[in-house]
Amino acid sequence: MEPSEIDPITFEVLRHRLWAINDEAGATIKRISGSPIATEAYDFNTGILNAQGDMLIIGIYITTHASVQDIIIQNILNDYADNPGIGEDDMFITNDPYYGALHQSDVTCVAPIHWKGELVAWCGCTIHQIDVGGPVPGSFAVGARSIYEEPPPIPPLKIVEGGVLRKDLEREYLRRSRTPSLVALDLRAQIAANNVAKARVRQLIQSYGLDVVQAIMTRMLDYVEARFRTRLRELPDGTWRHISFVEHDGLEDKVYPCRLTAVKSGDTLTLDFTESASQAPALINGCYSGLRGGIMSSLLPMLCFDMPWSPAGLWRAIELRTRKGTMVDAEWPAGVSMAPISACWAARVAVNVCLGKMLSASE
Secondary structure, eight states: OOGGGSOHHHHHHHHHHHHHHHHHHHHHHHHHOOOHHHHTSOOEEEEEEETTOOEEEEOSSOHHHHHTHHHHHHHHHHHHIIIIIOOTTOEEEEOOGGGTOSSTTEEEEEEEEEETTEEEEEEEEEEEOSOOOSSSTTSOOTTOSSGGGSOOOOOOEEEEETTEEOHHHHHHHHHTOSOHHHHHHHHHHHHHHHHHHHHHHHHHHHHHOHHHHHHHHHHHHHHHHHHHHHHHHHSOOEEEEEEEEEOOOSSSOOOEEEEEEEEEETTEEEEEOTTSOBOOSSSSOOOHHHHHHHHHHHHHHHHOTTSOOOHHHHHTTEEEEOOTTBTTBOOTTOOOTTGGGTHHHHHHHHHHHHHHHHHHTOO
C-alpha cells in the first residue's frame, strides 16, 4: 500500500496509537525498575523506529537519549545481519559512543520487531546508569587522558537471544559496575519495555495489516518533513553564528570553543560545526551521535512544538557539517565520559542561540 492511499482518519488514529505504544514502553520502565535514575529522575527515554532504523517516535523524557538510537540500530543492521544475526526476540545492548551512545553511562537496549519472520520495525530504550565502571565512582573520569582511562565502552552485544537473557553477557555487563543491583534492575526494565512495545506493534499489525502499518510509518516521516520544511519557509533566510565554550578538559584549564554557523535557505537548514576546537584528550568530547542528539534536543522544542516529534523526518531537511577529530565529533581514542553535559551541551547551546536569533528576525 502506498502512503498516499491512507485516509486521514486512519493516519491520525494509527500514528497516535504508535505514540501511545511508545509512551506505554516508557511507563513500563518507571514501573519495573527500582533504580532511582529511572523511577525518580526519569533519566531515560524510549523510541520506535522503522525497519531501516529511521527514528519515528521518541518519548516524553530525555530527548537526546532516544534521538540517537537510530545510529545504534543502523550499525547493527550494517555489521550484524549475518553474524551474529538479527533474530526474532533478540535484543542488543551498548554504551559505546563510537557506535551511537551519548556516553558510556547512557546504556541503550534495542530490539527488532518481526512479523511472520520479516523484520518490520525496531524499538529501543536508553537509561542513564549510576555507575558503569571505570576508575572513579559515577563514571565521569576527570583526569582521564584517553577513553582507555574511562569506563570501558561496550559495542552492541546480543544480550537477549530468542527471548532469553544471556547470563554470561549479563554477568560481564554487571561486573563492571559498583552498583550492579541497580544496573540489573534497569536492564530488566529495558527488556520489559521493549517486550511491551514489540507486543503492541504486533497487535497493531494483526488488526490493520502489515501494509497499512508500514504505510503509516512512511507517511509519518513524509508528514513531519513537509511540516518542518513549511516551518523553515516561514522563517527568514540568513546566516547566524554562535560560539559556546567548555572551559576545562579535566587535565588542563584550557578553553574549547564550539563554533556553529547556521544557514537557513528556503526549506533547508545547514548546521556547520567544522570550526569547533580540536578534541581534548578525554572527558569533555562528544561523538557524532552526541552532536546529533544535542541538535535534535534544540530543534524539537523550538521549531517543532506543534508537530509530531519524528527526528528522521527533520533530518531530511537538515545538512549537518562537521569535522572528525573535533570536540563535537571526536575520533577514537578520545574520551567522552562527560559528553552530554560538556561538548554535546555546548553544541545544543549554540543551536539554541542561533535559532533564537533566527526567530527574533522573524515577524
